[in-house]
Amino acid sequence: MMHSSRLTRRSVIKGGLGLALASTALTTLGLPMPARAAGKKVIIGAFADGGLTPFKEKIIPLAKEQGFDIQFLEDEYGVTLEKWFADAQSGAGQYDLYLLDDPWVPQFGAANVLEDLGAGGIDGSDKDWIGPMIDMGYWPPRQGPRVKGFENAKPTLICVPFVGDLQTLTYRNDVFTGGAPKTWDEVIAKGKEGVAAGKIKYPVVFRGVSGNPIVTSWYPIFLSFGGAFFDDKWNPIFNSAEGKASADFFVGTMKQNAPSGVVEFDSDQEGAAILGGDAGAIIQYSGNALKADDPAQTKVAGKLDFGVVPKQEKAIAQMGIFIAGVPKSAPNKANSIEFLKWYVSAETQAKLSEAGSIPVKRSAFGIAKPGNRLIPVAxxxxxxxxxxxxxxxxxxxxxxLLGIELNKALQAGSGGGAALDKAAKQVKDYLTTAGYY
Amino acid sequence: MRTGTQARKYRLQGAGLDLALPYLMLAPGLTIVLGVLVYPLWDGLRASTRAYRYGSPVADVGLQNYLHLWSDAQFLNALWVTVKFVALSVSFEAVLGFALALFCLHEFRGIRLLRTVLIIPMVITPVVVAIVFRLIYASDAGMLTALSKATGGGEVQILGNPLNAFIGLVALDVWEWTPLMFLILLAGLQSLPHEPFEAARVDGAGAWRVFADLTFPMMRPVLAVAIVLRTIDAFGTFDQVFVLTRGGPGEATRLISIYGYDTAFKFQQTGYAAALFVTIGLVVLALAFSAIRLLRRVDAS
Incomplete structure (x- = not known):
């Protein structure tokens, strides 16, 4: 009896192994798998941005009425690209849908980690799409130069436009009393008058932080001066005479008429400057523009109007749409595609427009009561x-590379053209190493 | 009473278990170490010899990634910024930490509370510290600007000026990590033998003499360990910079960790980033070994 009940090494090992097996079995069979829930679950990954507020507040509840169980996961902009790319590439399956910034589409497309949405039944040839927006969903691109390795590949619809965001001008109507300023010279001249009259502190505000923020702020000025970025062979040509003039204007005139700390400004500071009533004009996406009529979010409600971006040669803005892609590793792939079909339908797009967000279908711009004054301007x-x-x-x-050089010139308040020369050389070197030529 | 066969069987089973048991006990730990340390290290080394395109390996390039580092102006700049940052931060932290430890060695009313308060910065999450410093440094609505305006000054430019941003980053690091130095050095001071100090006092030695001839030489091993630990840690500084400056303005605060992170995850140059981190790992290891060897040589002499 004594022998049979004694604690032996064998019994300890047997017991331990038994316990480990039992706990593994319990974990496997007993615990729910949240990412693989049944029904119409859709896990959406998004970066935090005011441009998605109407979608969150008005469209998600509508989707729930349609039987979709939306899980909306937000992250800071600066970490989402790497996080989602790692998720897609490793096949981790943490998301069903990414709401990408459109310049990220080529990276995901080249890595072949997103579903073919055309094969899933989404019609990319629907005439109701805004042409340049649906074009951004194809990889390789249907128009323009293609990178090596994809010259002869058939364009595939891997993403669909989600929110049709693009840059427009927001300006103070008590400073620019004749309506939206038509040229950059007018922005500066009338803005200075506004400063002198004590209505505003600075004619303009923009983002000066190196990398994406400063390039995003400079780009519409670059386009309006008539600049082009690459030629058909991927040679950088942004340091053309037009490009240099735009950069000199940006780091010189624009800086002199912006807050003194603009070099460190990102979207939160530029938003505070325009919504707080300090700045006269800004080129921006819809995130802060949508707050222009809400007294809880701006000190100058009723004094902010929208217009087409000013021009020097042309009045061209930069598009920066939210664009949706379904990773191949999505746990609820069919639900995601079904959700996208519902979301991009003309009816839902009309609801999105009513909610105050910029739609991606042309018909939705024509509804009787768009939810925001920005929509017709867009x-x-x-x-x-x-x-x-x-x-x-x-x-x-x-x-x-470009952002660092522009930021250095902005610090100095001059040398925009030289900064572009330096950046063009660095970009050329980098693309040479990457096998572009 | 066991029969001869039974006894032989038990003996054999016991002998078998005796042989296998240590390995069985070690197996889980060893598997974890292999899985989370050895394999990633080996995989990183392998990746560092490959070229990646769109996140996937496309070719074996041998040591090309390592060689390319030394002609990459951005890497060299990041390395230089990191070396300056580590040297300045750790120097200030060592001096301040030592001074605070010497001060807190004395027993007086409230000393326990003071010692506790002094270590608070290092227990705050680095990201939170960076956010708070961003709110202090912001030129438009930061605390420094508010203070300056209240006293008749203008906006204080920290994050928009390369030199100021770098100094601001060092100040943040010094604020956060001086307590670690202080803690290690205070423990070292408290463990020193009393007798030499009593003898010096009897001989009439002044405070400076005692510090220069006794305290500092006796504390040198502890100080060296603290400096080596902090240096290794400072080379890996990431979160504060990521939140505070993202490496800007320009490249003024772009530490090697930020450059490596961007290279690996933002630009998808996995192989090149692996070579970068292996190189930095070797540099830090070399520094640590050099410091330890130097310490031994000093001790021996």
């Missing part, structure tokens, strides 16, 4: 001219 801007950033998987690096 259509005007689209018709006047709006361009996406170059469709290369290496845009993040190109933007980084």
């Amino acid at each position: 259509l005007q801007q689209l018709d006047a001219g709006a361009l996406p950033r170059p469709r290369t998987p290496d845009w993040a690096k190109v933007e980084e």
Whole structure:
């Protein structure tokens, strides 16, 4: 009896192994798998941005009425690209849908980690799409130069436009009393008058932080001066005479008429400057523009109007749409595609427009009561001219190289043209190493 | 009473278990170490010899990634910024930490509370510290600007000026990590033998003499360990910079960790980033070994 009940090494090992097996079995069979829930679950990954507020507040509840169980996971902009790319590439399956910034599409496309949405039944040839927006969902691009390795590949619809965001001008109507300023010279001249009259502190405000923020702020000025970024062979040509003039204007005149700390300004500071009533004009996406009529979010409600971006040569804005892609590793792939079909239907797009967000279908711009004054202006801007950033998987690096040099010139308050020369050389070197030529 | 066969069986089983048991006990720990340390290290080394395109390896390039580092102006700049940052931060932290430890060695009313308060910065999450410093440094609505305006000054430019931003980053690091130095050095001071100090006092030695001839030489091993630990840690500084400046303005605060992170995850140059981190790992290891060897040589002499 004594022998049989004694604690032996064998019994300890047997017991331990038994316990380990039992706990493994319990874990496997007993615990729910949240990412693989049944029904119409859709896990959406998004970066935090005011441009998605109408979607969150008005469209998600509508989707729930349609039987979709939406899980909306937000992250800070600066970490989402790397996080989602790692998720897609490793096949981790943490998301069903990414709401990407459109310049990221080529990177995901080249890595072949997103579903073919055309094969899933989404019609990319629908005439109701805003043409330049649906174009951004194809990889390789349907128009323009293609990177090596994809020259002869068939364009596939891997993303669909989600929120049709693009840059427009927001200006103070008590400073620019004759309506939206038409040229950059007018922005500065009338803005100075506004400063002298004590209505505002600075004629303009923009983002000066190196990398994506400063390039995003400079780009519409670059386009309006008539600049082009790459030629058809991926040679950087942004340091052309037009490009240099835009950069000199940006780091010189624009800086002199902006807050003194603009070098360190990102979207939160530029938003505070325009919504707080300090700045006279800004080129921005819809995130802060949507707050312009809400007294809880701005000190100058009723004094902010929208217009087409000013021009020097052309009035061209930069498009920066939210664009949805379904990773191949999505746990609820069918639900995601079904959700997208519902979301991009003309009816839902009309609801999105009513909710105050910029739609991606032309018919939704024509509804009787758009939920925001910005929406018709966005259509005007689209018709006047709006361009996406170059469709290369290496845009993040190109933007980084250019952004650093522009930021250095901005610190100095001069030398924009020289900064572009330096950046062009660095970009060329980088793309050479990456096998572009 | 066991029979001869039974006894032989038990003996054999016991012998078998005796042989296998240590390995069985070690197996889980060893598997974890292999899985989370050895394999990633080996995989990193392998990745560092490959070229990646769109996140996937496309070719074996041998040591090309390592060689390319030394002609990469951005890497060299990041390395230089990191070396300056580590040297300045750790120097200030060592001096301040030592001074605070010497001060807190004395027993007086409230000393326990003071010692506790002094270590608070290092227990705050680094990201939170960076956010708070950003709110202090911001030129438009930061505390320094508010203070300056209240006293008749203008906006204080910290994060928009390369030199000021770098100094601001060092100040943040010094604020956060001086307590670690202080804690290590205070423990070292408290463990020193009393007799030499009593003898010096009897001989009439002044405070400076005692510090220069006794305290400092006796504390040198502890100080060296603290400095080596902090240096290794400072080379890996990431979160504060990521939140405070993202490496800007320009490249003024772009530490090697930020450059490596961007290279690996933002630009998808996995192989090149692996070579970068292996190189930095070797540099830090070399520094640590050099410091330890130097310490031994000093001790021996």
